[in-house]
């Protein structure tokens with residue numbers, strides 16, 4: 001799909017066709033396209049829980065203020081950011097070492113900078129996890145549309161409940177969930193609501 005069209009056609013779809021499931025290959029294609037999203041130092045501090053079984057979707061729906069779309073969707077994604085994704089245990093640093101021809105100094109300096117920028121306090125660790133993983137979330141929604149799959153981001157959720165019930169680790173930040181599936185064509189989607197344009201949101205200095 002043309003890039004501009006993709007932006008116009010992505011919508012938060014409240015009604016999913018329960019009979020249509022996303023096949024495994026399409027699911028993988030979407031995620032493997034979406035991971036082209038940018039991240040600080042390319043650290044990719046994120047992971048995704050793909051909720052597929054009816055049982056797990058029902059559990060998630062209860063923790064999403066009972067929003068029906070959670071179980072109507074073919075799959076739900078739990079988008080998770082890693083607050084410690086900047087630290088030396090991230091294997092991306094090894095790949096970086098290779099990509100800079102084994103120059104350890106470059107990697108060490110980057111690790112020090114990342115630690116001081118993103119690891120200096122809980123606040124900045126959360127910022128790091130949220131900013132990076134939110135870009136992944138947006139990327140997933142656009143990639144899905146490219147594959148003809150509809151989405152719906154949700155943050156009207158019980159963050160603590162999902163963290164606990166889906167066994168997120170202490171260093172992991174729940175960012176949002178995304179319902180994915182195919183729009184129920186027997187329903188109609190409200191027209192898109194207007195957006196604040198450049199003149200309203202941008203300041204040139």
Ligand SMILES: Cc1cc2nc3c(=O)[nH]c(=O)nc-3n(C[C@H](O)[C@H](O)[C@H](O)COP(=O)(O)O)c2cc1C
Nearest residue numbers: 010011012013067152153154155156157176192193
């Ligand atoms: C982070 C985030 C959280 C959202 N949470 C909810 C939600 O819990 N329930 C809901 O019905 N819509 C939710 N939305 C959808 C927004 O209402 C929707 O994106 C907005 O109205 C614009 O519509 P559009 O996505 O169709 O362009 C959320 C959107 C975002 C980006």
